[in-house]
Amino acid sequence: MREQLSVLEKRGNTNCFSEANFNHLLVTMKDRTYPEGTHLYWEGDVSDKLYYMKRGRAQITKSTDEGKELIMYMYQSGDMIGQADPFFGSKHSFSAEVLEDSEIGVLEHKDLEMLICQHCDFAIDFMKWMGIHHRLTQTKFRDLMLxxxxxxxxxxxxxxxxxxxxxxxxxxxxxxxxxxxxxxxxxxxxxxxxxxxxxxxxxxxxxxxxxxxxxxxxxxxxxxxxxxxxxxxxxxxx
CATH class of the missing domain: 1.10.10.10 (Winged helix-like DNA-binding domain superfamily/Winged helix DNA-binding domain)
Incomplete structure (x- = not known):
């Protein structure tokens, strides 16, 4: 119980989930450890999982045709990472690299779909998370372009x-x-x-x-x- 409370205290971009719905996420995900320098996924991989940062840091990057790597996002404890796409089976547009030894909860899309089907209030919270993710992307591109x-x-x-x-x-x-x-x-x-x-x-x-x-x-x-x-x-x- 104490471990679960410590996770709840460090929520980042998952604050849009109610405590009950966030607990549904914690119970469903599977804990994994990733050493520094490993990748959660590569650009072009099938997007079939979400990742919750329980401990550690990661960055999302995009490679250009010239081989330059652009840092799109940086995530830390309390953040959920993954393709914010309701159409499951799409491919990742970016790569995710672990910046330090990390403990990460892995949530399969099929399990996420089950949560959405079983709990309508969870579906609403997940839509809020997707909205935050899209607004973050939009504002970053606005800053870069305007x-x-x-x-x-x-x-x-x-x-x-x-x-x-x-x-x-x-x-x-x-x-x-x-x-x-x-x-x-x-x-x-x-x-x-x-x-x-x-x-x-x-x-x-x-x-x-x-x-x-x-x-x-x-x-x-x-x-x-x-x-x-x-x-x-x-x-x-x-």
């Missing part, structure tokens, strides 16, 4: 602060070491252009670094550059 690389970078910094940030007075420290290469892969830019844009933000006193961690000093400036629409945190996340 306001250039500076807007995409500022949006990414805001999303990182919502996912990993900790307030310190008027500043927010992002307690994850994010390299310039990581940032370039998140916004589809070169590492050199990310270096240049970060230097500009430091000169404007919008950000700084503290022991390798990014510190956001002027959130309003970042929001202005990316034309922030003040989405809720479950949408505005990395």
């Amino acid at each position: 306001y250039g690389k500076p807007g995409a970078l500022c949006s990414t910094l805001i999303r990182l602060s919502n996912s990993y940030g900790e307030p310190h007075g008027d500043h927010v420290i992002i307690h994850k070491k994010i390299t310039h290469t990581d940032l370039s892969n998140m916004i589809g830019a070169t590492r050199e252009s990310v270096n240049r844009m970060l230097s500009d933000l430091r000169k404007k006193d919008a950000i700084e670094y503290d022991n390798g961690m990014i510190v956001i000093k002027d959130l309003n400036m970042l929001q202005g550059i990316c034309h922030c629409e003040l989405c809720p945190n479950e949408i505005c996340r990395i």
Whole structure:
């Protein structure tokens, strides 16, 4: 019981499920451990499972024709990963890589379909989860396409602060070491252009670094550059 409560306390993008429906998920899924560097699935694999992060972190990536890897999403404890597609049997559009040793609950689509058939309120909660997933994708593409690389970078910094940030007075420290290469892969830019844009933000006193961690000093400036629409945190996340 204590283990189940600890899982309930760390829910991420599954907050849309009621406690009863979330318990249905926990009982149905099968626990697996995945070492760092392994893949939950590859782009093109049949989408027949969902994955719940009980412990650890994972990232969703997309490979371009030139071999560059774009980081689409980053997930942590409490998040559910998988193709948000009601038409079971589709193929994954992205790859999912485990970033650290992780404990993950695996939910087969056939078991998910059974839950949806047996519990109509569960079906409604699952539709809410799908809606959050789609809105997250839409807002990310909006940031990448409408306001250039500076807007995409500022949006990414805001999303990182919502996912990993900790307030310190008027500043927010992002307690994850994010390299310039990581940032370039998140916004589809070169590492050199990310270096240049970060230097500009430091000169404007919008950000700084503290022991390798990014510190956001002027959130309003970042929001202005990316034309922030003040989405809720479950949408505005990395």
